Amino acid sequence: MNPMIAFIEHLLYTHDCVIIPHFGGFVLNTQDFKLDDEQVIHPKSKWVAFNERLQSDDGLLATSWAKENGISQKQAFAAVHRFGQTLSAQIKADKQFQFGNIGVFQVSKSGRLQFEPNQLINFDLNQYGLMPVGIGQAKKKPVLQESPVEKSAVDLPTVQPPVKRTRQNQFYTYVLMAFFFGGIAAYYLTEPNSRYVNSSFSPLTIRIKKTKPAAPAKIAVIEVPKKEAIATVQEEITAPVSGGIFLVAGSFKTEAKAATCQAELVAKGFENVQIIEKQAGEGHYRVSVGEVADFDAGYAAATRLKTEKKLDIWVYKR
Secondary structure (H helix, E strand, O other): OOHHHHHHHHHOOOOOEEEEOOOEEEEEEEEOOEEOOOOEEEOOEEEEEEEOOOOOOOOHHHHHHHHHHOOOHHHHHHHHHHHHHHHHHHHHHHOEEEEOOOEEEEEOOOOOEEEEEOOOOOOOHHHOOOOOEEOOOOOOOOOOOOOOOOOOOOOOOOOOOOOOOOHHHHHHHHHHHHHHHHHHHHHHHHOOOOOEEEOOOOOOEEEOOOOOOOOOOOOOOOOOOOOOOOOOOOOOOOOOOOOOEEEEEEEEOOHHHHHHHHHHHHHOOOOOOEEEOOOOOOOOEEEEEEEEOOHHHHHHHHHHHHHHOOOOOEEEEO
Protein backbone atom coordinates (compact mmCIF):
# COMPACT_ATOMS: atom_id res chain seq x y z
CA MET A 1 0.00 0.00 0.00
CA ASN A 2 1.21 3.51 -0.78
CA PRO A 3 2.40 5.16 2.48
CA MET A 4 0.49 8.32 1.63
CA ILE A 5 -2.77 6.35 1.40
CA ALA A 6 -2.14 4.71 4.78
CA PHE A 7 -1.37 8.13 6.27
CA ILE A 8 -4.62 9.60 4.91
CA GLU A 9 -6.53 6.70 6.46
CA HIS A 10 -4.81 7.46 9.80
CA LEU A 11 -5.78 11.17 9.58
CA LEU A 12 -9.47 10.33 9.03
CA TYR A 13 -9.65 8.89 12.56
CA THR A 14 -8.88 12.33 14.01
CA HIS A 15 -10.15 14.78 11.34
CA ASP A 16 -13.56 15.11 9.67
CA CYS A 17 -12.11 16.26 6.32
CA VAL A 18 -8.85 15.45 4.51
CA ILE A 19 -8.20 17.17 1.15
CA ILE A 20 -5.82 15.97 -1.57
CA PRO A 21 -4.97 19.13 -3.56
CA HIS A 22 -6.15 19.17 -7.21
CA PHE A 23 -7.89 15.79 -6.69
CA GLY A 24 -10.68 15.96 -4.08
CA GLY A 25 -11.48 15.62 -0.41
CA PHE A 26 -12.70 12.87 1.96
CA VAL A 27 -15.51 13.97 4.30
CA LEU A 28 -16.80 11.95 7.27
CA ASN A 29 -20.54 11.47 7.80
CA THR A 30 -22.13 10.28 11.04
CA GLN A 31 -24.67 7.44 11.17
CA ASP A 32 -26.63 6.86 14.40
CA PHE A 33 -27.39 3.54 16.08
CA LYS A 34 -29.49 1.29 13.83
CA LEU A 35 -31.74 -1.76 14.34
CA ASP A 36 -32.09 -3.87 11.19
CA ASP A 37 -34.81 -6.35 10.20
CA GLU A 38 -32.88 -9.27 11.70
CA GLN A 39 -33.09 -7.68 15.18
CA VAL A 40 -29.39 -6.72 15.20
CA ILE A 41 -28.27 -3.43 16.79
CA HIS A 42 -25.40 -1.72 14.93
CA PRO A 43 -23.29 0.83 16.83
CA LYS A 44 -22.92 4.48 15.89
CA SER A 45 -20.41 4.92 13.07
CA LYS A 46 -18.68 7.38 10.74
CA TRP A 47 -18.43 6.58 7.03
CA VAL A 48 -16.48 8.36 4.30
CA ALA A 49 -17.85 10.35 1.37
CA PHE A 50 -15.73 11.81 -1.46
CA ASN A 51 -16.24 15.34 -2.81
CA GLU A 52 -14.44 16.03 -6.07
CA ARG A 53 -15.08 19.79 -5.77
CA LEU A 54 -12.73 20.15 -2.79
CA GLN A 55 -9.64 21.08 -4.82
CA SER A 56 -8.03 23.86 -2.78
CA ASP A 57 -5.24 22.90 -0.38
CA ASP A 58 -6.01 23.57 3.31
CA GLY A 59 -2.48 22.47 4.34
CA LEU A 60 -3.61 19.69 6.70
CA LEU A 61 -2.21 16.77 4.70
CA ALA A 62 1.11 18.45 3.84
CA THR A 63 1.73 19.75 7.38
CA SER A 64 0.95 16.39 8.97
CA TRP A 65 3.13 14.61 6.36
CA ALA A 66 6.06 16.92 7.17
CA LYS A 67 5.76 16.22 10.91
CA GLU A 68 5.43 12.48 10.33
CA ASN A 69 8.52 12.18 8.10
CA GLY A 70 10.64 15.00 9.54
CA ILE A 71 10.93 16.97 6.30
CA SER A 72 10.39 20.62 5.43
CA GLN A 73 7.03 22.13 4.59
CA LYS A 74 8.14 22.79 1.01
CA GLN A 75 9.14 19.17 0.46
CA ALA A 76 5.87 17.96 2.01
CA PHE A 77 3.72 20.21 -0.21
CA ALA A 78 5.63 19.00 -3.29
CA ALA A 79 5.16 15.34 -2.28
CA VAL A 80 1.41 15.82 -1.74
CA HIS A 81 1.09 17.59 -5.08
CA ARG A 82 2.88 14.77 -6.92
CA PHE A 83 0.72 12.18 -5.15
CA GLY A 84 -2.49 13.89 -6.31
CA GLN A 85 -1.34 14.03 -9.94
CA THR A 86 -0.13 10.39 -9.92
CA LEU A 87 -3.35 9.17 -8.30
CA SER A 88 -5.55 10.95 -10.83
CA ALA A 89 -3.59 9.56 -13.79
CA GLN A 90 -3.58 6.01 -12.40
CA ILE A 91 -7.37 5.97 -11.82
CA LYS A 92 -8.04 7.22 -15.36
CA ALA A 93 -5.73 4.55 -16.78
CA ASP A 94 -6.97 1.57 -14.70
CA LYS A 95 -10.66 2.66 -14.55
CA GLN A 96 -10.75 1.24 -11.00
CA PHE A 97 -8.50 1.81 -8.00
CA GLN A 98 -8.56 0.39 -4.45
CA PHE A 99 -7.76 3.29 -2.11
CA GLY A 100 -6.53 1.28 0.89
CA ASN A 101 -9.27 0.35 3.38
CA ILE A 102 -11.21 3.56 2.70
CA GLY A 103 -13.01 2.53 -0.51
CA VAL A 104 -12.81 2.04 -4.28
CA PHE A 105 -12.58 4.65 -7.06
CA GLN A 106 -14.15 3.97 -10.46
CA VAL A 107 -14.54 5.88 -13.71
CA SER A 108 -18.07 5.78 -15.15
CA LYS A 109 -18.92 5.43 -18.84
CA SER A 110 -19.48 9.19 -19.00
CA GLY A 111 -15.97 9.80 -17.63
CA ARG A 112 -17.01 10.95 -14.15
CA LEU A 113 -15.13 9.84 -11.04
CA GLN A 114 -17.16 7.68 -8.64
CA PHE A 115 -16.31 6.54 -5.10
CA GLU A 116 -17.72 3.54 -3.20
CA PRO A 117 -16.88 3.70 0.55
CA ASN A 118 -16.01 0.67 2.65
CA GLN A 119 -19.01 0.11 4.94
CA LEU A 120 -17.12 -2.31 7.20
CA ILE A 121 -14.69 0.29 8.61
CA ASN A 122 -15.79 2.70 11.38
CA PHE A 123 -13.80 5.95 11.75
CA ASP A 124 -15.51 6.88 15.05
CA LEU A 125 -12.92 6.23 17.79
CA ASN A 126 -15.57 6.69 20.48
CA GLN A 127 -17.23 3.48 19.27
CA TYR A 128 -13.99 1.50 19.08
CA GLY A 129 -14.48 -2.15 19.99
CA LEU A 130 -18.29 -2.08 19.74
CA MET A 131 -19.70 -4.86 17.57
CA PRO A 132 -23.22 -5.49 16.26
CA VAL A 133 -25.36 -7.20 18.91
CA GLY A 134 -28.33 -9.45 18.19
CA ILE A 135 -31.33 -9.24 20.53
CA GLY A 136 -32.99 -12.44 19.38
CA GLN A 137 -35.61 -13.21 16.83
CA ALA A 138 -38.71 -11.07 16.66
CA LYS A 139 -41.67 -12.58 18.46
CA LYS A 140 -44.37 -13.74 16.12
CA LYS A 141 -48.02 -13.81 17.04
CA PRO A 142 -49.37 -17.36 17.48
CA VAL A 143 -51.63 -18.55 14.72
CA LEU A 144 -54.77 -20.28 15.88
CA GLN A 145 -55.59 -23.45 13.96
CA GLU A 146 -59.09 -24.76 13.75
CA SER A 147 -59.45 -28.09 15.56
CA PRO A 148 -61.81 -30.68 14.09
CA VAL A 149 -65.11 -30.81 15.99
CA GLU A 150 -67.63 -33.60 15.46
CA LYS A 151 -71.09 -32.43 14.54
CA SER A 152 -73.71 -33.05 17.17
CA ALA A 153 -77.09 -34.59 16.57
CA VAL A 154 -78.65 -31.11 16.58
CA ASP A 155 -76.57 -30.05 13.54
CA LEU A 156 -77.44 -33.15 11.51
CA PRO A 157 -80.27 -32.77 8.96
CA THR A 158 -83.63 -34.17 10.08
CA VAL A 159 -85.14 -36.98 8.01
CA GLN A 160 -88.93 -37.04 7.91
CA PRO A 161 -90.56 -40.45 7.68
CA PRO A 162 -92.49 -41.09 4.45
CA VAL A 163 -96.24 -40.41 4.61
CA LYS A 164 -98.33 -43.52 4.01
CA ARG A 165 -101.17 -43.01 1.57
CA THR A 166 -104.41 -44.67 2.57
CA ARG A 167 -107.32 -45.66 0.31
CA GLN A 168 -109.50 -42.91 1.79
CA ASN A 169 -107.05 -40.25 0.76
CA GLN A 170 -106.91 -41.70 -2.74
CA PHE A 171 -110.72 -41.62 -2.98
CA TYR A 172 -110.96 -37.94 -2.13
CA THR A 173 -108.23 -37.20 -4.66
CA TYR A 174 -110.11 -38.90 -7.45
CA VAL A 175 -113.37 -37.08 -6.54
CA LEU A 176 -111.64 -33.67 -6.70
CA MET A 177 -110.06 -34.52 -10.06
CA ALA A 178 -113.49 -35.60 -11.42
CA PHE A 179 -115.14 -32.29 -10.37
CA PHE A 180 -112.27 -30.31 -11.92
CA PHE A 181 -112.27 -32.01 -15.29
CA GLY A 182 -116.10 -32.24 -15.38
CA GLY A 183 -116.44 -28.50 -14.89
CA ILE A 184 -114.03 -27.80 -17.74
CA ALA A 185 -115.94 -30.15 -20.06
CA ALA A 186 -119.34 -28.59 -19.18
CA TYR A 187 -118.01 -25.11 -19.95
CA TYR A 188 -116.88 -26.03 -23.46
CA LEU A 189 -120.02 -28.07 -24.22
CA THR A 190 -122.46 -25.32 -23.21
CA GLU A 191 -120.61 -22.35 -24.80
CA PRO A 192 -122.39 -21.02 -28.00
CA ASN A 193 -120.27 -21.49 -31.06
CA SER A 194 -121.91 -18.79 -33.23
CA ARG A 195 -123.06 -15.19 -33.10
CA TYR A 196 -126.69 -16.24 -32.73
CA VAL A 197 -128.40 -17.56 -29.62
CA ASN A 198 -131.76 -19.34 -30.12
CA SER A 199 -134.30 -19.44 -27.33
CA SER A 200 -136.30 -22.63 -26.92
CA PHE A 201 -139.42 -20.71 -25.82
CA SER A 202 -139.39 -17.88 -28.43
CA PRO A 203 -139.54 -18.21 -32.20
CA LEU A 204 -137.50 -15.06 -32.53
CA THR A 205 -133.89 -15.12 -33.14
CA ILE A 206 -131.85 -12.91 -30.85
CA ARG A 207 -128.75 -11.48 -32.30
CA ILE A 208 -126.03 -10.55 -29.95
CA LYS A 209 -123.74 -7.93 -31.35
CA LYS A 210 -120.25 -8.49 -30.29
CA THR A 211 -118.27 -5.38 -29.85
CA LYS A 212 -114.72 -5.29 -30.94
CA PRO A 213 -112.28 -4.87 -28.12
CA ALA A 214 -110.94 -1.38 -27.88
CA ALA A 215 -107.41 -0.94 -29.03
CA PRO A 216 -105.02 -0.41 -26.17
CA ALA A 217 -104.11 3.22 -25.65
CA LYS A 218 -100.71 4.11 -26.83
CA ILE A 219 -98.39 5.31 -24.17
CA ALA A 220 -96.41 8.35 -25.23
CA VAL A 221 -92.79 7.96 -24.57
CA ILE A 222 -91.15 11.19 -23.50
CA GLU A 223 -87.50 11.24 -24.09
CA VAL A 224 -85.61 12.76 -21.23
CA PRO A 225 -82.58 14.62 -22.50
CA LYS A 226 -79.38 13.23 -21.19
CA LYS A 227 -77.44 15.35 -18.80
CA GLU A 228 -74.37 16.70 -20.33
CA ALA A 229 -71.22 15.59 -18.63
CA ILE A 230 -69.58 18.37 -16.74
CA ALA A 231 -65.93 18.42 -17.58
CA THR A 232 -63.71 18.95 -14.65
CA VAL A 233 -60.82 21.28 -15.12
CA GLN A 234 -57.66 20.14 -13.50
CA GLU A 235 -55.50 22.95 -12.35
CA GLU A 236 -52.05 22.76 -13.74
CA ILE A 237 -49.50 23.28 -11.08
CA THR A 238 -46.25 24.40 -12.52
CA ALA A 239 -42.98 24.58 -10.66
CA PRO A 240 -41.65 28.07 -10.00
CA VAL A 241 -39.01 29.35 -12.35
CA SER A 242 -35.59 29.83 -10.83
CA GLY A 243 -35.02 33.47 -9.99
CA GLY A 244 -31.57 33.45 -8.43
CA ILE A 245 -33.02 33.49 -4.88
CA PHE A 246 -31.51 30.76 -2.64
CA LEU A 247 -32.59 29.14 0.62
CA VAL A 248 -29.31 29.28 2.58
CA ALA A 249 -28.77 26.90 5.50
CA GLY A 250 -25.16 27.79 6.39
CA SER A 251 -22.27 30.14 5.62
CA PHE A 252 -18.59 29.22 6.10
CA LYS A 253 -15.23 30.81 5.46
CA THR A 254 -13.65 27.61 4.10
CA GLU A 255 -15.00 25.35 1.39
CA ALA A 256 -14.13 22.26 3.48
CA LYS A 257 -16.56 23.24 6.24
CA ALA A 258 -19.18 24.09 3.63
CA ALA A 259 -18.72 20.61 2.12
CA THR A 260 -19.15 19.06 5.59
CA CYS A 261 -22.45 20.94 6.00
CA GLN A 262 -23.51 19.81 2.51
CA ALA A 263 -22.85 16.16 3.37
CA GLU A 264 -24.83 16.43 6.63
CA LEU A 265 -27.84 17.94 4.81
CA VAL A 266 -27.73 15.19 2.17
CA ALA A 267 -27.59 12.56 4.95
CA LYS A 268 -30.72 14.13 6.50
CA GLY A 269 -32.63 13.61 3.23
CA PHE A 270 -32.35 17.03 1.55
CA GLU A 271 -32.08 17.10 -2.22
CA ASN A 272 -30.59 19.79 -4.52
CA VAL A 273 -28.05 20.79 -1.86
CA GLN A 274 -25.35 22.93 -3.45
CA ILE A 275 -22.44 25.18 -2.47
CA ILE A 276 -22.78 28.69 -3.88
CA GLU A 277 -19.43 29.73 -5.29
CA LYS A 278 -17.84 32.88 -3.91
CA GLN A 279 -17.69 35.89 -6.13
CA ALA A 280 -15.18 38.68 -6.06
CA GLY A 281 -15.40 40.55 -2.75
CA GLU A 282 -17.33 37.80 -0.91
CA GLY A 283 -15.73 36.08 2.08
CA HIS A 284 -18.00 33.07 2.71
CA TYR A 285 -19.16 29.88 1.02
CA ARG A 286 -22.93 29.52 1.33
CA VAL A 287 -24.74 26.16 1.38
CA SER A 288 -28.18 26.25 -0.30
CA VAL A 289 -30.98 23.66 -0.01
CA GLY A 290 -33.01 25.03 -2.93
CA GLU A 291 -33.80 27.93 -5.25
CA VAL A 292 -37.11 29.81 -5.62
CA ALA A 293 -38.56 32.40 -7.98
CA ASP A 294 -39.31 35.29 -5.57
CA PHE A 295 -38.98 36.36 -1.96
CA ASP A 296 -42.57 35.42 -1.02
CA ALA A 297 -41.98 31.82 -2.05
CA GLY A 298 -38.62 31.89 -0.25
CA TYR A 299 -40.11 33.12 3.06
CA ALA A 300 -42.90 30.51 2.82
CA ALA A 301 -40.35 27.72 2.20
CA ALA A 302 -38.16 28.96 5.07
CA THR A 303 -41.13 28.90 7.48
CA ARG A 304 -42.07 25.36 6.39
CA LEU A 305 -38.50 24.07 6.83
CA LYS A 306 -38.30 25.69 10.27
CA THR A 307 -41.55 23.98 11.32
CA GLU A 308 -41.03 20.56 9.73
CA LYS A 309 -37.23 20.09 9.67
CA LYS A 310 -36.22 22.39 12.60
CA LEU A 311 -33.80 24.08 10.17
CA ASP A 312 -33.03 27.80 10.25
CA ILE A 313 -33.12 29.26 6.71
CA TRP A 314 -32.48 32.76 5.41
CA VAL A 315 -33.44 33.96 1.94
CA TYR A 316 -30.45 35.18 -0.09
CA LYS A 317 -30.49 36.81 -3.53
CA ARG A 318 -27.38 36.59 -5.65
